[in-house]
Amino acid sequence: GQQLNQSPQSMFIQEGEDVSMNCTSSSIFNTWLWYKQEPGEGPVLLIALYKAGELTSNGRLTAQFGITRKDSFLNISASIPSDVGIYFCAGQFMSGNTPLVFGKGTRLSVIA
Amino acid sequence: NAGVTQTPKFRILKIGQSMTLQCTQDMNHNYMYWYRQDPGMGLKLIYYSVGAGITDKGEVPNGYNVSRSTTEDFPLRLELAAPSQTSVYFCASSYTAFGEQFFGPGTRLTVL
Numbered sequence: 001g002q003q004l005n006q007s008p009q010s011m012f013i014q015e016g017e018d019v020s021m022n023c024t025s026s027s028i029f030n031t032w033l034w035y036k037q038e039p040g041e042g043p044v045l046l047i048a049l050y051k052a053g054e055l056t057s058n059g060r061l062t063a064q065f066g067i068t069r070k071d072s073f074l075n076i077s078a079s080i081p082s083d084v085g086i087y088f089c090a091g092q093f094m095s096g097n098t099p100l101v102f103g104k105g106t107r108l109s110v111i112a
Numbered sequence: 113n114a115g116v117t118q119t120p121k122f123r124i125l126k127i128g129q130s131m132t133l134q135c136t137q138d139m140n141h142n143y144m145y146w147y148r149q150d151p152g153m154g155l156k157l158i159y160y161s162v163g164a165g166i167t168d169k170g171e172v173p174n175g176y177n178v179s180r181s182t183t184e185d186f187p188l189r190l191e192l193a194a195p196s197q198t199s200v201y202f203c204a205s206s207y208t209a210f211g212e213q214f215f216g217p218g219t220r221l222t223v224l
Contacts, residue, residue: 016202033212042116042215044201055210067147089155098214099170102154 004102006089013079014111021106022073032065032072032090033100046087047074068108069076081110114138116216118203124222125193133188133219135203143206145213146178147168155202161186162209178196193223217219 006023013019023032031050035043047058049065049072056063062075072091076083086105092098119134135145143164147155147170157170161180175197177189186205190197200220204213 006154023124031211035215040217042204043218044215045212090155099157099160102156104152106153 002059004089004091004101006106007098008059008106009104010107010109012109012111013082015079017079019076019079019083019108020073021089021108023070023091023103024071025091025101026070027093028069028095029091030069030102032069034061034063034072034074035088035090036085037088037105043088076108079110081107081112084108087090113219114201116214117199118206118216118219121146121158121217121220122220124133125190127193129193130189130191130195132213133190133201133203133221135185135186135188135216136182137203137205139205139207139214139215140183141205141207141214143184143209143211144180145204145206146176146186146188147202147204148172148197149202149218150190150199158188174208192222195223197221 033047033048037043043066047063052069054065055065060077085106088105089103092101118138145160146158156172159178161167167178169180202218204214206213
């Protein structure tokens with residue numbers, strides 16, 4: 001099936017640093033979603049994007065829907081220890097009511 | 113408002129055994145989904161339902177069955193457990209088709 005390319009796979013950063021991760025696809029999407037998963041829990045929605053070029057913030061998190069509709073990025077500013085977890089992107093194809101496709105995730109570790 | 117609840121949280125099965133993973137949501141969402149998450153991988157869709165009485169296959173349906181007799185409940189059935197079904201299973205629901213999905217806490221299943 002269709003895959004999203006999510007990078008990087010993992011990141012080790014110092015507390016206070018900014019973080020950037022992205023997802024790319026060979027297909028056009030009409031929706032991009034970013035989720036965070038903490039150990040032993042289900043993914044929790046962070047940001048939803050519905051328009052090409054859309055830039056949306058949620059606290060220290062900012063995500064953008066790429067103009068080509070084939071990519072999205074998520075930035076975290078001034079990271080803190082509780083940002084630790086796995087971040088997943090998910091996208092829905094332009095063709096309509098099709099299932100979400102998930103990236104493999106970016107595992108974020110924050111060193112205090 | 114409990115959101116999406118899943119039981120059990122953990123289960124160990126022997127090869128060939130059967131079991132049902134339970135999922136309930138109290139948000140009156142029409143759309144419900146079952147995913148599996150293997151280590152280091154993203155989420156793969158097993159089955160989904162667009163409303164009571166309607167179900168459809170996702171990317172990896174083999175070895176599983178579902179039913180949707182009520183809006184609230186969407187159980188996942190494993191008939192003949194195999195080691196390849198060792199995974200973490202997540203149930204999710206959404207208000208719109210494949211839109212912003214709310215996930216349960218997951219069921220960690222091991223088949224030995």
